[in-house]
Amino acid sequence: MKLVYIIFCTILIFKISIAQSFDTTKVLFIGNSFTSQNNLPSIFQQLAQSANKKVVIASHMPGGISVGDISQGTSAHMNNPLVYSLIKSNDWDYLVLQDNQGRFCLGYGQFPASSLVIEGHLKILDSLLFYHPCAHVLWYAGFGPKYGYPPYGNTGAALIDSIYHNYQYLHEMAGQIIAPIGPAFLRIITGFQSINLWGPDDTHPSLYGSFLIANVLYTTIFKSSPITSSYNPGISLSEDSLLKNIAFQTTIDSLHNTGLLNITPNINQIGNTLSVNGYPNCNWFYNNMPYISNNCSIIINQSGVYSANVSDINGCNLNTLEQTYFLTEVSEISENDNNTIILYPNPAINQNNLNVKNRFNESIEISFYNILGEIVLTKVLNSNQNQVNILNLKNGIYLVTFKSENISRKQKLIIKNN
Numbered sequence: 001m002k003l004v005y006i007i008f009c010t011i012l013i014f015k016i017s018i019a020q021s022f023d024t025t026k027v028l029f030i031g032n033s034f035t036s037q038n039n040l041p042s043i044f045q046q047l048a049q050s051a052n053k054k055v056v057i058a059s060h061m062p063g064g065i066s067v068g069d070i071s072q073g074t075s076a077h078m079n080n081p082l083v084y085s086l087i088k089s090n091d092w093d094y095l096v097l098q099d100n101q102g103r104f105c106l107g108y109g110q111f112p113a114s115s116l117v118i119e120g121h122l123k124i125l126d127s128l129l130f131y132h133p134c135a136h137v138l139w140y141a142g143f144g145p146k147y148g149y150p151p152y153g154n155t156g157a158a159l160i161d162s163i164y165h166n167y168q169y170l171h172e173m174a175g176q177i178i179a180p181i182g183p184a185f186l187r188i189i190t191g192f193q194s195i196n197l198w199g200p201d202d203t204h205p206s207l208y209g210s211f212l213i214a215n216v217l218y219t220t221i222f223k224s225s226p227i228t229s230s231y232n233p234g235i236s237l238s239e240d241s242l243l244k245n246i247a248f249q250t251t252i253d254s255l256h257n258t259g260l261l262n263i264t265p266n267i268n269q270i271g272n273t274l275s276v277n278g279y280p281n282c283n284w285f286y287n288n289m290p291y292i293s294n295n296c297s298i299i300i301n302q303s304g305v306y307s308a309n310v311s312d313i314n315g316c317n318l319n320t321l322e323q324t325y326f327l328t329e330v331s332e333i334s335e336n337d338n339n340t341i342i343l344y345p346n347p348a349i350n351q352n353n354l355n356v357k358n359r360f361n362e363s364i365e366i367s368f369y370n371i372l373g374e375i376v377l378t379k380v381l382n383s384n385q386n387q388v389n390i391l392n393l394k395n396g397i398y399l400v401t402f403k404s405e406n407i408s409r410k411q412k413l414i415i416k417n418n
Helices: 002-021 040-049 070-075 081-088 117-131 156-174 181-191 207-222 237-253
Strands: 024-030 054-060 094-097 136-140 177-179 268-270 273-275 281-286 289-291 297-299 304-311 317-319 323-325 341-344 353-358 364-369 375-381 387-389 396-403 408-416
Touching (some): 024 040, 024 081, 024 207, 054 081, 117 136, 117 156, 156 177, 156 181, 181 207, 181 237, 341 408, 353 364
Antiparallel strands (some): 268 273, 364 375
């Protein structure tokens, strides 16, 4: 019996060590003063470490240097031996490549003759994949000066779409992942004008801008909300929460456009069983701690944040989204069930309103929880009300709770609107 116990403990420790080995993420930053401003790599590192993410970083960020400007000779990133030495120096998981954004603000697929933009990005990508076949490049799809690059745009906001579209062109040519920095900027610019994302020179990012960029990179790399990180660079708590949430939501909303979905395995939930299909090996995590399992399916006994690290057929590790999964306490129900309270249709596809089926003659409090377990909408309906407006809810999976003095019900709801 003692021998069996020793063997069991040995296997347990071995599995924990394997799970923890996947938990160190190595990120190389290649850029210029837009990356070195406010020390973006350090902000990213502190953001990650404060969320109990193990990271290793390195950087090359000389001011004024672009990826492929011909006049810069061997100082241009694509020609610089130091860049390739850094690429070889560690087993990188990600390379964040930031170019001069002015090279991306011309028409779609158009780049200045003075810079080998596409050639430079492809050359650096080829080097990374030669030494690290499982690594990924994050294309830095950012922003221009606050007052634009006339005649291509008279404001920073006006340039963002052009820059982003050309990064989509690069993505079509080279694949990899677009970091949706510009779209996150645009949400702050249009919705929260009191936050200035540019510094005193109206060109480089302010601390707010750099923090927003770091949060976009955090979400893209860890597929997790940065709201779980306690790191704050010295801004108000409300601004901290806003920037983290905008970065997360922008990245999640952009999954289908950035290539990130291609390296994000899906967790399926049936009852209280979570599974990742199509992969030979999985390492599970519960609330960011190893959750020991023998295969790619687990039965959960408590609600919480679950994720998995899987190995594909090439031996490359991929992470699922970190999401909140709830215990299923009631059986799946349909709109034809006369014995309960529900919202329908489910899935809600292109719906502004959901119907409420309520056989109980009393007021009901209906709350919607997102994948992080946060309440995003609460409505109190009188017994004679039969609709809930969901126009402001994002696409995704929600847990809906129904509560009153005599009622406690739950329902999983999928919303998918164009």
